[in-house]
Amino acid sequence: MVNSKHCLVITYADGEMDYFLLEPDVIAIGRGPKNSIVLDAETVSVWHCEIRRKRGRFEICDMGSTNGTKLNRQALGEEPMELREGDSLQIGLDVKGKFVALKEIEGAKPPGFDSPGELTKKLSGPGPAARPSINPVAAAVARASKGNK
Helix, strand or coil, X not given: CCCCEXXXXXXXXXXXXXXXXXXXXXXXXXXXXXXCEECCCCCCCCCCEEEEEECCEEEEEECCCCCCEEECCEECCCCCEEECXXXXXEXXXXXXXXXXXXXXXXXXXXXXXXXXXXXXXXXXXXXXXXXXXXCHHHHHHXXXXXXXX
């Protein structure tokens, strides 16, 4: 996993989806505007959980949220848990997530773009930012993995 890119696919209660490329070493998730990923859902705490990159691996840690964080349907305790390809998350009561490795497909590039990365917005450090999205190829991979539960 050292050189691989990963994405967090978020699905809200209304079915809307967002895609976040996980680049920084610490990604704060919550309702508050200073989080790296801001989730607009009442059951998500202001500072809900964090995804951390350590030695090429990712782990998730609940930050004492009111409604908890679940990894593969198991509530997270005080200790961080390692994230693996295809893991499902529940953030609060009604926000679902999927941890997905992105795979570049050779020759798959949208017309009119020099590189697939031109469609990908990367997360910068914490702060109020618009919800980034990933390129259509990565989105298709994420949707396909959602169907392969």
